[in-house]
Amino acid sequence: MQYQVELCEIVKDYKSFRAVDHISLGVQKGEIISLLGASGCGKTTTLRMIAGLIPPTEGSIKFEGIDVTNVPPYKRDVAMVFQNYALFPHMTVFENVVYGLRNRKIRDKAVLREKAEEMLSIVQLEGSESKYPRQLSGGQQQRVSLARALIVNPKIMLFDEPLSNLDAKLRVQTRTEIRNLLKQMNITALYVTHDQEEALSISDQIAVMNRGRIEQLSKPTELYNHPKTKFVADFIGQANLFDGVVEQAPDDELCLALENGVHLHCSSASETAANGEKKSVLIRPESITVSNQMLQTDNVFPARIVESSFLGSVIRYKMMLDNGLPIKAELRPGNALPSESGQVYVGFDREYAILVD
Amino acid sequence: MKAKTKGRDLSKDWSYVNGWYLVIPLIFLVIFFVAPLCYMAYISFFEFNGVGKPLGDFTLSHYKEFFTKSTFWLILVRTVALGAASTILCVVLGYPISYKISRMRGRWRSVLMALVVLPLWVSMTIRMFGWMSILSTNGLLAKTLQSLFPGRDIKLLGSYTGIMLGLIHCGLPYFIMIMVGPIDNVDISYEEASYVFGAGFMRTFFKVMLPLTYKGALSGAILVFSLNTAAFLVPMMLGSGKIIVMTNTIYQQATYLYNWSFASALAVIFMVFALLITSLSRKTGRKTGSRSDLA
Numbered sequence: 001m002q003y004q005v006e007l008c009e010i011v012k013d014y015k016s017f018r019a020v021d022h023i024s025l026g027v028q029k030g031e032i033i034s035l036l037g038a039s040g041c042g043k044t045t046t047l048r049m050i051a052g053l054i055p056p057t058e059g060s061i062k063f064e065g066i067d068v069t070n071v072p073p074y075k076r077d078v079a080m081v082f083q084n085y086a087l088f089p090h091m092t093v094f095e096n097v098v099y100g101l102r103n104r105k106i107r108d109k110a111v112l113r114e115k116a117e118e119m120l121s122i123v124q125l126e127g128s129e130s131k132y133p134r135q136l137s138g139g140q141q142q143r144v145s146l147a148r149a150l151i152v153n154p155k156i157m158l159f160d161e162p163l164s165n166l167d168a169k170l171r172v173q174t175r176t177e178i179r180n181l182l183k184q185m186n187i188t189a190l191y192v193t194h195d196q197e198e199a200l201s202i203s204d205q206i207a208v209m210n211r212g213r214i215e216q217l218s219k220p221t222e223l224y225n226h227p228k229t230k231f232v233a234d235f236i237g238q239a240n241l242f243d244g245v246v247e248q249a250p251d252d253e254l255c256l257a258l259e260n261g262v263h264l265h266c267s268s269a270s271e272t273a274a275n276g277e278k279k280s281v282l283i284r285p286e287s288i289t290v291s292n293q294m295l296q297t298d299n300v301f302p303a304r305i306v307e308s309s310f311l312g313s314v315i316r317y318k319m320m321l322d323n324g325l326p327i328k329a330e331l332r333p334g335n336a337l338p339s340e341s342g343q344v345y346v347g348f349d350r351e352y353a354i355l356v357d
Numbered sequence: 358m359k360a361k362t363k364g365r366d367l368s369k370d371w372s373y374v375n376g377w378y379l380v381i382p383l384i385f386l387v388i389f390f391v392a393p394l395c396y397m398a399y400i401s402f403f404e405f406n407g408v409g410k411p412l413g414d415f416t417l418s419h420y421k422e423f424f425t426k427s428t429f430w431l432i433l434v435r436t437v438a439l440g441a442a443s444t445i446l447c448v449v450l451g452y453p454i455s456y457k458i459s460r461m462r463g464r465w466r467s468v469l470m471a472l473v474v475l476p477l478w479v480s481m482t483i484r485m486f487g488w489m490s491i492l493s494t495n496g497l498l499a500k501t502l503q504s505l506f507p508g509r510d511i512k513l514l515g516s517y518t519g520i521m522l523g524l525i526h527c528g529l530p531y532f533i534m535i536m537v538g539p540i541d542n543v544d545i546s547y548e549e550a551s552y553v554f555g556a557g558f559m560r561t562f563f564k565v566m567l568p569l570t571y572k573g574a575l576s577g578a579i580l581v582f583s584l585n586t587a588a589f590l591v592p593m594m595l596g597s598g599k600i601i602v603m604t605n606t607i608y609q610q611a612t613y614l615y616n617w618s619f620a621s622a623l624a625v626i627f628m629v630f631a632l633l634i635t636s637l638s639r640k641t642g643r644k645t646g647s648r649s650d651l652a
């Protein structure tokens with residue numbers, strides 16, 4: 001099995017600052033992988049190294065098994081959708097779209113016309129050939145830049161936060177369109193974003209980055225349901241996280257002893273936890289049940305509601321357990337508690353308490 | 358009509374310079390620039406009887422003399438050719454330097470910028486004197502070249518090469534200073550997009566960078582051309598009196614031959630030509646640029 005694009009132990013130093021720290025990653029043909037991380041964690045730097053715009057300090061980059069670390073960008077056969085679109089302002093939409101083809105020595109006017117028309121119809125911009133970028137809206141410019149990239153059928157398509165300049169609604173719509181297009185045309189893509197929802201919905205796999213390193217590379221569901229580290233658990237979605245020490249409960253199930261003496265029954269799916277090991281536990285707010293009555297779940301704690309906020313599809317409760325731990329829960333509006341609830345019970349089954357490093 | 362008054366009111370609201378402040382520089386310009394220029398054009402049409410004496414009859418003889426004598430034509434052509442050639446070289450040499458500077462950030466950028474401007478702090482006469490010593494037969498450059506090409510007779514001072522070196526030296530700092538801004542305004546992502554989509558260095562330059570910085574380069578070139586055709590000290594000091602251009606001729610006619618009317622005619626002709634060339638290049642530049650710039 002050979003990767004379409006493979007990064008081997010890539011490092012990028014800016015003077016004494018290490019922007020990218022030993023990243024290894026393989027992207028298979030037709031796969032969409034997202035680089036997800038907070039601003040400044042090295043996503044763009046990684047992308048620019050793959051494009052060949054900056055050289056890595058250490059490590060190598062392979063396209064289809066061939067080392068391209070020292071190949072200049074214009075010979076790499078990549079395509080990129082820039083955050084600011086970077087459409088050439090002095091060229092028409094047509095000239096922008098066929099720019100890559102012209103550079104690939106395709107001179108036949110008829111071929112260029114036909115290809116450009118095809119691409120523009122794919123991105124639903126038929127008939128805009130003779131317009132200039134400044135005459136288009138942000139969303140349209142974005143689609144032109146997509147057409148410019150799709151037309152060259154690149155070895156890998158690189159996206160650098162392509163939707164961050166669009167408004168929220170368009171963002172949601174465009175990301176599904178992008179995914180469908182990439183899948184239809186079987187294009188390999190690396191997609192940089194700081195928006196977790198975008199990453200979760202668009203990618204086959206997500207690489208969560210933190211301070212120049214990849215913390216975890218997993219499928220979106222796996223990433224959400226079974227994060228490996230506390231950082232990932234906290235970064236993706238909402239999380240309740242508690243530190244503790246692993247203990248073997250009498251019934252041979254896993255248990256985490258928290259600092260204040262509370263014992264949490266945990267999922268034994270994380271097979272690697274050894275007795276006495278320091279771990280954290282993740283409980284997603286939506287897997288918590290809150291009720292006025294006593295609950296029959298594996299873990300039950302009495303609690304008080306500190307704050308509740310209505311968020312449309314859910315109501316988020318901030319609560320304080322009677323044992324002193326703060327906890328967040330999300331309930332559907334249908335299951336909402338009466339606003340004057342005093343003592344409540346918070347419960348969750350052991351399979352929802354996931355051990356992370 | 359309504360829109361017009363509205364616009365005027367707006368500009369009045371926004372201007373924090375009282376219109377009357379413009380009067381003083383305006384008066385200054387009229388008295389010391391426009392009026393002498395007009396007077397100069399005026400006396401070029403009359404016979405000149407000597408400094409301080411009344412002008413003679415109306416005549417076109419000064420203009421006739423210029424246009425019928427090939428010596429003067431040649432001088433004009435030489436002036437324009439030297440200006441044009443040195444301008445082209447300033448553009449070719451200056452653009453990459455401006456590019457490098459505008460893509461730099463922080464301390465190095467300021468240092469380089471200072472180095473570019475540094476020559477302008479020194480008086481032109483002193484700089485040209487420096488060039489004279491470098492170019493003279495015993496000078497550094499001439500000697501080096503002589504040792505590299507032993508058979509040839511190398512003369513730099515009093516040659517076109519010498520004057521060209523001087524003109525480039527004078528024009529280059531201005532061109533670089535003017536170009537840094539326009540290049541800086543081109544977001545680096547345009548260049549990167551060009552590379553990513555398969556264009557090499559040359560294609561990126563001609564397809565992206567040049568079209569996007571065209572106007573700036575044109576302004577810079579026009580400024581350098583104006584400065585270099587009007588250069589006086591460079592041909593005077595590096596030409597050794599062997600290479601005569603318009604400015605020298607005018608100076609000669611005015612100060613040695615005391616023929617102010619003919620000098621004025623020369624000045625008027627020179628000015629008209631210079632204005633024609635610059636406005637023409639600006640216009641053709643606009644046309645070429647408009648295809649890409651205007652939607």
Ligand SMILES: Nc1ncnc2c1ncn2[C@@H]1O[C@H](COP(=O)(O)OP(=O)(O)O)[C@@H](O)[C@H]1O
Pocket residue numbers: 014017019037038039040041042043044045046
């Ligand atoms: N040319 C550069 N010189 C110095 N530091 C840089 C340069 N480019 C990026 N950095 C630093 O590298 C880190 C990663 O940058 P970047 O890859 O752009 O982050 P991201 O795209 O994840 O927001 C940032 O802290 C940034 O300040």
Ligand SMILES: [Mg+2]
Pocket residue numbers: 040043044045
């Ligand atoms: Mg970035």
